[in-house]
Amino acid sequence: MYILEIQHLNKSYGNTKALNEIDLHIPSGMIFGILGPNGAGKTTLIRIINQIIDKDSGNILFKGQPLQRKHIGHIGYLPEERGLYKKMKVWDQLVYFARLKGLSASDANKKVNQWLDKMEITHWKQKRIDDLSKGMAQKVQFISAVIHEPELIILDEPFSGFDPVNAEVIKNEILALKERGATLLLSTHRMESVEQLCDEIAMFNKSEKILSGRLSDIKNQFRNNEFEISIQAQYEKEIPHTWKLIAGGPEKTFLVSLENQTTNELLEAAMQLGQIKGFKEILPSMEQIFIQQVKTHSNG
Numbered sequence: 001m002y003i004l005e006i007q008h009l010n011k012s013y014g015n016t017k018a019l020n021e022i023d024l025h026i027p028s029g030m031i032f033g034i035l036g037p038n039g040a041g042k043t044t045l046i047r048i049i050n051q052i053i054d055k056d057s058g059n060i061l062f063k064g065q066p067l068q069r070k071h072i073g074h075i076g077y078l079p080e081e082r083g084l085y086k087k088m089k090v091w092d093q094l095v096y097f098a099r100l101k102g103l104s105a106s107d108a109n110k111k112v113n114q115w116l117d118k119m120e121i122t123h124w125k126q127k128r129i130d131d132l133s134k135g136m137a138q139k140v141q142f143i144s145a146v147i148h149e150p151e152l153i154i155l156d157e158p159f160s161g162f163d164p165v166n167a168e169v170i171k172n173e174i175l176a177l178k179e180r181g182a183t184l185l186l187s188t189h190r191m192e193s194v195e196q197l198c199d200e201i202a203m204f205n206k207s208e209k210i211l212s213g214r215l216s217d218i219k220n221q222f223r224n225n226e227f228e229i230s231i232q233a234q235y236e237k238e239i240p241h242t243w244k245l246i247a248g249g250p251e252k253t254f255l256v257s258l259e260n261q262t263t264n265e266l267l268e269a270a271m272q273l274g275q276i277k278g279f280k281e282i283l284p285s286m287e288q289i290f291i292q293q294v295k296t297h298s299n300g
């Protein structure tokens, strides 16, 4: 089942087209990456889903129903521009947001306690937001986006401001939210997070959707027949000059492009050179695919 179906979505600001005929189908229970360079239209799309701004035309269905006000309670949103009340204490703020999202007073208290405990920040609960570091405030904002257990959680650059240890804490929370059945929409420029977390992605450029699908399918689609071969050299045969040495020592590792050969022929050629210690295809990284796609679609 799709939690969100977006059909022919258009949005302009004056003469600037921000979204052009966007179609998107987001299945329930997965982490879906929204990618694209600055100005591609990602924030505009996210704001329309959150009903902060209106679309010009097109349809958005939430679990098969036209998206309406009543769905807001089922959506959690961590915006890129963080918005906490600086003078309020952590505890008061989180209870306030939880109540705003429809939790009873006792549920709100219980959930806030659970989350503060889970994030190991219980000792901050009586601190004012403006006494917190950026990373600490980020944790509070993350809790405020998920405290009401929304079915759809939209996270815009959720790792910004976090040190590597806390980024790992947030990453694990994102995976745990998916595990309990939530759908997550993740907008980020950090391609390594996309590789680690996303099941599917859609990539945007200049208001258009330029690529979408399962991450593994996309990586296969852009494979460039490169192999990493590790060999313990035993024989005196010469290494072909096109093989690029990437690690030395008694065991050597080469990056090799498959040219007019089958994989088996390449493996046979490698076996002539010594004991094979490793042979694997190298798929392009999301970072490489992103850069290549944006260049292609910007020149077209």
Ligand SMILES: Nc1ncnc2c1ncn2[C@@H]1O[C@H](COP(=O)(O)OP(=O)(O)OP(=O)(O)O)[C@@H](O)[C@H]1O
Pocket: 013, 016, 017, 018, 036, 037, 038, 039, 040, 041, 042, 043, 044, 045
């Ligand atoms: N309030 C606005 N008024 C006028 N133009 C806007 C407004 N908001 C966005 N735009 C324009 O719409 C286009 C899409 O912007 P949007 O913020 O959605 O992109 P984005 O992909 O989120 O970018 P970034 O990665 O930099 O956050 C851009 O050309 C931008 O200049």
